[in-house]
Amino acid sequence: MGLLDYFRSSQAKNSAGVAKERLQILVAHDRAVRGRPSYLPQLQQEILEVIRKYVDVDLDAVSVNYEQEDEREVLELNIVIPDAPHASHAP
Amino acid sequence: MGLLDYFRSSQAKNSAGVAKERLQILVAHDRAVRGRPSYLPQLQQEILEVIRKYVDVDLDAVSVNYEQEDEREVLELNIVIPDAPHASHAP
Numbered sequence: 001m002g003l004l005d006y007f008r009s010s011q012a013k014n015s016a017g018v019a020k021e022r023l024q025i026l027v028a029h030d031r032a033v034r035g036r037p038s039y040l041p042q043l044q045q046e047i048l049e050v051i052r053k054y055v056d057v058d059l060d061a062v063s064v065n066y067e068q069e070d071e072r073e074v075l076e077l078n079i080v081i082p083d084a085p086h087a088s089h090a091p
Numbered sequence: 092m093g094l095l096d097y098f099r100s101s102q103a104k105n106s107a108g109v110a111k112e113r114l115q116i117l118v119a120h121d122r123a124v125r126g127r128p129s130y131l132p133q134l135q136q137e138i139l140e141v142i143r144k145y146v147d148v149d150l151d152a153v154s155v156n157y158e159q160e161d162e163r164e165v166l167e168l169n170i171v172i173p174d175a176p177h178a179s180h181a182p
Contacts, residue, residue, distance in 0.1 A: 019162065022121040030113040032174060039145045046141040053137070054130040083123060 021081035023051065028074045040066065040075045048077070055081050112172035114142065119165045131157065131166045139168070146172050 025047060029040060044064065051057060057079055065076040116138060120131060135155065142148060148170055156167040 019123040020121060021123040022119075024117075024119040024121075026115075026117040028113075028115040030111065030115075032112040043141065043145060046144070047138060050134065050137040050141060054134060 021055075021083060023055065023057075023077075023079040023081060025051075025077040025079070026074065027076075028072060030072050032071075034071065038068070038073055040073055044075055044077065051079070055079075057081065112146075112174060114146065114148075114168075114170040114172060116142075116168040116170070117165065118167075119163060121163050123162075125162065129159070129164055131164055135166055135168065142170070146170075148172065 027040060027043065027047075029038070044066075048057070048059075048062065061080045061082070063078045065074075065078075067074050118131060118134065118138075120129070135157075139148070139150075139153065152171045152173070154169045156165075156169075158165050158167075
């Protein structure tokens, strides 16, 4: 599984220092037929809605990348999940 | 964007010969706190339901990979989308 390997290697980089709650979603669409309108932007909205059922996501905390090439479009969502309030707001 | 680069490089391999309609979804969850129950398996179901609004997906055509490590869990969905019927079923 090349993709999982990729994630594995990026894990080392990302969570070495700070432990941060983070959700990363990638959607890659390989199209057989070009020229059809893309549904990924809309799919993105719906996926975000689903995710917000599980975690409390501020839409400001979502960074979105969308790239389109000939036969492939890739949507990337990076979501930083706010910690449950257990520190960080001292009186 | 390392992730997009990765997708780019895997595109070369995958779509060199046959043009196949394909959707690949990755969800990586970096957890700050271990030991909480995972919501990814359930998220997976809901994401699939969303996707089925856009494309006609046979659940048999979905291959799922789930890996869990200490602070990261990764869910991978690979979906082959059946072509709109324009060939392949000759009388």
